[in-house]
Amino acid sequence: MKATLVGMGSVGRALVTLLAQRQRSGGHRPGTPEIRAVVDSRGARLARAGQPLDLEALVAAKAQGVPVHRAEAAGGLGVEAGGPEWSQRLIAESGTELLIEAGPTDLKRPATAMGHLRAAMASGMHVVCVNKAPLATAMPALLELAAYNRVGLRFSGCVGAGTPVLAMGEQLARGDRVRGISAVVNGTTNYILTQMRDAGQSFGEALAGAQQLGYAEADPSGDVDGWDTAMKMVILAAAVMGVKTTVGRSQVEGISKVTREAMAEAAARGKTIKLVGRAGEDGVSVGPAEVDRHGPLDVAGSINAVVFRCDTLGEVTLSGRGAGGPETATAILRDAEDLAKAAGADRGGR
Amino acid sequence: MKATLVGMGSVGRALVTLLAQRQRSGGHRPGTPEIRAVVDSRGARLARAGQPLDLEALVAAKAQGVPVHRAEAAGGLGVEAGGPEWSQRLIAESGTELLIEAGPTDLKRPATAMGHLRAAMASGMHVVCVNKAPLATAMPALLELAAYNRVGLRFSGCVGAGTPVLAMGEQLARGDRVRGISAVVNGTTNYILTQMRDAGQSFGEALAGAQQLGYAEADPSGDVDGWDTAMKMVILAAAVMGVKTTVGRSQVEGISKVTREAMAEAAARGKTIKLVGRAGEDGVSVGPAEVDRHGPLDVAGSINAVVFRCDTLGEVTLSGRGAGGPETATAILRDAEDLAKAAGADRGGR
Numbered sequence: 290m291k292a293t294l295v296g297m298g299s300v301g302r303a304l305v306t307l308l309a310q311r312q313r314s315g316g317h318r319p320g321t322p323e324i325r326a327v328v329d330s331r332g333a334r335l336a337r338a339g340q341p342l343d344l345e346a347l348v349a350a351k352a353q354g355v356p357v358h359r360a361e362a363a364g365g366l367g368v369e370a371g372g373p374e375w376s377q378r379l380i381a382e383s384g385t386e387l388l389i390e391a392g393p394t395d396l397k398r399p400a401t402a403m404g405h406l407r408a409a410m411a412s413g414m415h416v417v418c419v420n421k422a423p424l425a426t427a428m429p430a431l432l433e434l435a436a437y438n439r440v441g442l443r444f445s446g447c448v449g450a451g452t453p454v455l456a457m458g459e460q461l462a463r464g465d466r467v468r469g470i471s472a473v474v475n476g477t478t479n480y481i482l483t484q485m486r487d488a489g490q491s492f493g494e495a496l497a498g499a500q501q502l503g504y505a506e507a508d509p510s511g512d513v514d515g516w517d518t519a520m521k522m523v524i525l526a527a528a529v530m531g532v533k534t535t536v537g538r539s540q541v542e543g544i545s546k547v548t549r550e551a552m553a554e555a556a557a558r559g560k561t562i563k564l565v566g567r568a569g570e571d572g573v574s575v576g577p578a579e580v581d582r583h584g585p586l587d588v589a590g591s592i593n594a595v596v597f598r599c600d601t602l603g604e605v606t607l608s609g610r611g612a613g614g615p616e617t618a619t620a621i622l623r624d625a626e627d628l629a630k631a632a633g634a635d636r637g638g639r
Numbered sequence: 640m641k642a643t644l645v646g647m648g649s650v651g652r653a654l655v656t657l658l659a660q661r662q663r664s665g666g667h668r669p670g671t672p673e674i675r676a677v678v679d680s681r682g683a684r685l686a687r688a689g690q691p692l693d694l695e696a697l698v699a700a701k702a703q704g705v706p707v708h709r710a711e712a713a714g715g716l717g718v719e720a721g722g723p724e725w726s727q728r729l730i731a732e733s734g735t736e737l738l739i740e741a742g743p744t745d746l747k748r749p750a751t752a753m754g755h756l757r758a759a760m761a762s763g764m765h766v767v768c769v770n771k772a773p774l775a776t777a778m779p780a781l782l783e784l785a786a787y788n789r790v791g792l793r794f795s796g797c798v799g800a801g802t803p804v805l806a807m808g809e810q811l812a813r814g815d816r817v818r819g820i821s822a823v824v825n826g827t828t829n830y831i832l833t834q835m836r837d838a839g840q841s842f843g844e845a846l847a848g849a850q851q852l853g854y855a856e857a858d859p860s861g862d863v864d865g866w867d868t869a870m871k872m873v874i875l876a877a878a879v880m881g882v883k884t885t886v887g888r889s890q891v892e893g894i895s896k897v898t899r900e901a902m903a904e905a906a907a908r909g910k911t912i913k914l915v916g917r918a919g920e921d922g923v924s925v926g927p928a929e930v931d932r933h934g935p936l937d938v939a940g941s942i943n944a945v946v947f948r949c950d951t952l953g954e955v956t957l958s959g960r961g962a963g964g965p966e967t968a969t970a971i972l973r974d975a976e977d978l979a980k981a982a983g984a985d986r987g988g989r
Binding site for chain 1: 801802803805807808811813814815933935951952953954955956957958959960965966968969970971972973976
């Protein structure tokens with residue numbers, strides 16, 4: 290399926306690298322997307338008819354800080370960013386069948402990514418989105434838009450990176466009913482809380498350490514205040530339980546008020562404090578909570594854990610790495626394959 | 640999809656009960672099988688044209704020890720078992736599109752269930768099988784038979800009961816490559832080993848206790864000697880890694896030689912002994928092994944844990960209940976739904 294890729298951050302680069310490897314090894318799998326256009330914040334590069342982009346050259350250029358529109362070695366045509374909504378127009382006119390949205394997630398400014406999704410779906414393009422912000426702020430509207438335009442909208446990479454959290458939830462929801470989900474899905478807060486527990490640091494000390502190591506961003510509010518967890522829970526609630534809610538309607542509390550003392554008291558009772566996201570039939574909440582030490586939610590570092598509570602099956606727990614460019618790229622490939630398969634089945638009769 | 644159900648043990652009865660509930664609530668989901676024939680060891684009951692079987696009456700009769708061919712209150716026609724291969728002929732002539740094989744798993748006598756699968760596929764019927772024995776002894780041949788007859792063969796309920804272990808593995812195998820699987824998938828041995836560790840019992844004492852409580856069968860060899868675990872690993876290896884092997888070609892050791900002393904020594908090193916099944920590209924092995932205390936494979940009682948080792952994603956762990964009639968019945972429903980969907984897509988163009 291011909292695809293437009295938006296975003297050349299760690300996920301976009303990992304995806305392009307993976308596809309370049311497949312291109313080189315000649316092992317074309319059905320459903321593997323063919324990247325015909327790449328968009329970053331400063332411009333775009335478009336393949337010329339009949340000629341593929343040189344994906345390795347593109348990654349090499351980005352690694353040296355060259356924006357895609359200047360990466361001449363990759364072949365194709367460079368287009369500089371310009372004018373309002375330029376990227377939306379470019380997507381709509383790309384002549385590709387699939388948008389892969391892997392641009393920066395910014396909960397305060399979801400409009401750019403939202404514009405990309407709308408432009409693509411209005412043009413009849415399927416969408417694979419690993420950008421949480423538009424989904425978490427407008428999931429109900431986006432699902433309607435996809436249905437109205439009869440296109441597929443997939444977003445597995447938004448939760449658990451490559452660990453198939455959404456696919457697992459969808460499986461469980463079929464033969465059984467999922468009543469609730471509890472999850473630890475943010476690596477930054479998990480690192481900070483672990484440092485507070487094991488090294489006896491205060492929140493401030495642990496946060497500073499995380500920033501020094503690059504585990505927390507300069508503005509850590511998205512992670513520390515619980516918004517990243519909230520976005521993921523909203524997406525999980527919609528996909529697995531059919532609960533249509535948004536981040537704005539969720540109860541969200543971060544970990545900045547967690548003290549060393551609370552941590553020590555919890556430990557004395559065989560518990561530990563984690564930032565836990567919960568999804569139920571009445572919506573989503575996020576906040577620090579005591580969980581059993583060595584229990585399913587007591588995971589280390591960047592490992593995510595998700596517990597599904599089901600009517601018949603009881604508790605089912607999935608855990609695995611929750612972050613990483615290559616990990617998220619594998620989720621994009623699975624989603625793209627699903628969309629290609631579904632599109633193929635639709636066309637089967639013609 | 641019209642279906643023939645073989646087996647009215649705990650799984651068969653749970654399935655029929657679940658379907659009766661759906662029938663009564665009128666909430667027909669697309670892809671829900673319609674049971675038109677039921678087979679147990681002593682006979683069969685066949686629905687009459689245009690009339691459904693009364694599934695609740697059937698379960699009520701079985702609960703009182705009445706074989707299905709005598710359960711007149713369920714409606715339809717009773718047929719007593721008779722003659723060699725009677726059940727195979729009955730399946731082939733059932734006029735149904737789906738066989739649900741939920742008969743007793745007997746690794747020493749897989750021929751009966753095998754005959755059912757062969758008869759169904761040769762007649763163009765799809766198959767949902769929760770009977771491990773035929774799959775574990777002849778998986779390569781059965782997969783070929785399904786492909787040759789262009790029918791679907793699904794068996795999710797064979798591993799992890801309702802916990803979607805196979806579906807998870809298949810997901811992982813798509814965007815990534817699964818290199819190995821380690822798993823604790825047998826509740827009986829898990830109970831015995833836990834008693835040995837926590838109550839300081841010998842293997843013999845713990846086994847006797849398990850038998851008294853009904854956790855172990857009078858002939859416990861299938862569980863205790865590792866064969867149940869081996870069957871599940873063979874099925875996992877085939878479905879997730881494309882490794883076609885059989886129980887006969889696997890290295891299998893049980894837990895009868897595990898001593899209290901070994902258990903205590905492991906504990907002193909922060910380890911615990913579990914019966915671990917392993918699948919790799921070179922086949923399957925089963926045996927007692929030390930795993931980390933509180934690690935992913937240190938699960939309690941009847942909880943199963945499966946760790947998939949992937950190239951890109953690293954370790955992904957799934958855990959949940961690994962046994963139970965209702966749990967396994969949800970897996971059957973998911974499989975039947977998948978088959979109905981695939982059959983519908985095939986027919987889309989006609």
